[in-house]
Amino acid sequence: MPLASDAFLPLADLFDRVPPEREALVHGSERWTFGELDTRSAQLAAWLLGKGVEAHDLVAFQLPNGPEFLALTFAIYRCGATPAPLSYRLPPAERDAILGVMQPRCAIDAEMLPAPSTAATSMPSRPVAASWKACTSGGSTGTPKVIVDGRPAGFPAGTAFIGIPANSRVSVPGPLYHNAPFSAAVFALWNGSTVHTADRFDAATVLDEIAREGIGWALMVPTMMHRIMALPEAERPAARFAAWKQVVHTAAPMARWLKQAWIDWLGPDHIWEVYGATEGLVRCWIGGIEWLERPGSVGRPIGNGRIRILRPDGNEAAPGEHGEVFAMPPGGPGSTYRYIGAERRATADGWESVGDVGWLDADGYLFLADRKDDLIISGGVNIWPAEVEAAVLRHPDVRSCAVFGKPDADLGAIVHAVIESDAALDTAGLSAFLTDHLARAKHPRSVDVTSQTVRDDAGKFRKPRFATPEIPA
Secondary structure, eight states, rough: OOOOOTTTEEEEGGGGTTTTTTTEEEEEEEEEEEHHHHHHHHHHHHHHHTOOOOOOEEEEEEESSHHHHHHHHHHHHHTEEEEOOOOTTTHHHHHHHHHHHHSEEEEEEGGGGGOOOSSSSOOOOOOOOOOEEEEOOTTTOOOOEEEESSSSSSSEEOOOTTTTTTSEEEEESSSSHHHHHHHHHHHHHTTEEEEOOOSOOOHHHHHHHHHHOOOOOOOOOHHHHHHHTTTGGEEEEGGGGTTTEEEEEEESOOOOHHHHHHHHHHHHTTTTEEEEETTTTTOEEEEEHHHSSSSSSEEEEEETEEEEETTTSOBBTTOOOOOEEEEEEOOOOOOOOOEEOOOOOOTTTTOOOOOOOOEEOOOOEEEEEEEEOOOETTTTTEEEEEHHHHHHHHTTTTTEEEEEEEETTTTTEEEEEEEEESSOOOOHHHHHTTTSSSSHHHHHSEEEEEEEOOOOOOOOOOOOOOOOOOOOO
């Protein structure tokens, strides 16, 4: 029987709606059906209940990407509880600091999980968790905070989310403990789609899987897209990707030249961007066609969210004027999340900021400069690391990079770049390359080159915090 348009579909009831023989998860050589995911998640749910998990509890867990990660996620939903994924790479001190803030009912790692069983498992009816996820964030500072989503563990029938298709194949190659990949993978399964994940992102491997498996949608970060574009053209003929209709990028600023390269490769209808923080205050959305009309924009708010740009004095900025980005969700102040271990940054009338700086054009399209706390003031010049990073990434020998300010007795701060490369790059050579792309005052004055990955598969890099500059009025 067709569901009413306003029907609420709990995440825990997924397996009542999707055929058990349909493929649910693909991870390397592992392939699970929805029936297998149902069986394993029920076993894990019974185990969690035996550990005392109750409705609306937070359950923290540290697992690498793979089917067990998502089986445990849905087991937590079946208990009526909220999953709180953590990086399995966290050092013990950082893990303990987060758990001390979160205070979950229990904390699970891979070694604790019971072995799979063939025995049938019956599950008692459980309530729907008041929150469908609780993700952690330390921003650039590393100070732990937990962001508990304000939405319950289910969605109204027909809910759309960043273009994720129903009954299709999607690629989510990033770390599932991060908010965006976690949200995309869970929602895709709720939508009846097959989710492809990876131990770690490898450009050639992921691209080959997208072509071979007929994947129609993918979630990526700019670092991944830079690595794909760096592959030889022979490895990425556009004709191989006829089924790949959409890539959505998020989590970090996208260099204009890189986005243009993707549009030139697969067309403007293929590439989409979503901007929004884990707090869910607002979501901006823009496709390649609109972006070509406003290069650099991250779009306009969708779903009745609102944005305003405020100057340092608290007054509203004019169109085109830089300031801090404040947002108001459709449900009003405090409607989308709650913090554990942090305080909201809000105006007296409830508009909130997560620290981004940007501007609006006359038509309400948002353009971002960078994070407020990442601004470098060098000799009186305001320098946004994202702009420098976009220029450095143009160098053919640079695989990834991160830029931040280092204290300097003369200039106050200098631009420092950490670069992933196998080439012998130095400051002088890099500066010569950047001459056509970046004003001289913004060139890195010191460089560290490493063969190790600078950014993780979520595109993140924890920048050292030397000082928090103020944005001049």
